[in-house]
Amino acid sequence: MAIKVKFFASLREQLPRAVDAVEPDGLEIIADVWARATDGQRMPEHVLCSVNLEHRSANDPVADGDEVAFFPPVTGG
Amino acid sequence: MSVVIRHAAFDPHAEERAFAAKLPVGSVGAQASFVGTMRDHNEGDGVQAMTLEHYPGMTERELDAIVAEARERWDLIDVLVVHRVGDILPGEPIVLTAAWSRHRAAAFDACRFLMEALKSRAPFWKKETLADGSSRWVEKNTPG
Numbered sequence: 001m002a003i004k005v006k007f008f009a010s011l012r013e014q015l016p017r018a019v020d021a022v023e024p025d026g027l028e029i030i031a032d033v034w035a036r037a038t039d040g041q042r043m044p045e046h047v048l049c050s051v052n053l054e055h056r057s058a059n060d061p062v063a064d065g066d067e068v069a070f071f072p073p074v075t076g077g
Numbered sequence: 078m079s080v081v082i083r084h085a086a087f088d089p090h091a092e093e094r095a096f097a098a099k100l101p102v103g104s105v106g107a108q109a110s111f112v113g114t115m116r117d118h119n120e121g122d123g124v125q126a127m128t129l130e131h132y133p134g135m136t137e138r139e140l141d142a143i144v145a146e147a148r149e150r151w152d153l154i155d156v157l158v159v160h161r162v163g164d165i166l167p168g169e170p171i172v173l174t175a176a177w178s179r180h181r182a183a184a185f186d187a188c189r190f191l192m193e194a195l196k197s198r199a200p201f202w203k204k205e206t207l208a209d210g211s212s213r214w215v216e217k218n219t220p221g
Contacts, residue, residue, distance in 0.1 A: 009130055009202035010214040053135040055198070069132060075215045076129070076160065076201025077113055077172050077192060 123208030
């Protein structure tokens with residue numbers, strides 16, 4: 001299995017080499033997923049996170065098979 | 078469906094009429110609605126077009142949660158949220174929020190809540206093409 005990773009909007013453009021899936025071994029929290037998917041880039045201050053389509057914070061846990069997403073503050077409406 | 082994502086231009090008043098036609102006849106005492114429209118200026122610059130990105134799956138889920146919260150907080154007959162994604166031009170509607178209730182307070186308050194909640198929680202991101210041809214991501218919402 002793996003953890004799927006998605007990046008949206010300006011974040012996706014800023015991280016052209018970020019991968020869309022990571023091995024789950026050793027990953028405990030969302031911040032760990034960021035580190036592995038971006039090959040160690042620092043997470044910018046205002047990045048929002050989600051796991052399996054629900055808002056989460058970077059210190060929340062992740063599990064094998066999860067879908068994790070990172071995105072800038074939302075600007076709909 | 079109380080939550081609708083539209084990939085092409087929509088007519089907010091036609092959406093409201095079609096939706097309201099299905100509500101129990103005689104039950105509705107009040108309706109409040111809000112339409113947000115794309116402007117041709119933002120942050121001091123002319124804007125010629127916009128692309129609205131979303132997170133298929135999470136966007137709908139978050140809007141559903143916002144609708145559920147509105148139903149719990151106010152005594153409502155029904156609500157409707159319609160939101161564009163994709164390419165949008167100045168003057169085109171981006172979003173419609175509408176609430177139907179027996180009495181006016183619930184309709185007014187729920188309509189506003191739907192709009193403010195989706196602006197802070199629903200995964201949408203706007204990318205503007207400026208008058209000079211350059212593009213930029215909108216980084217924050219206007220205060221209202």
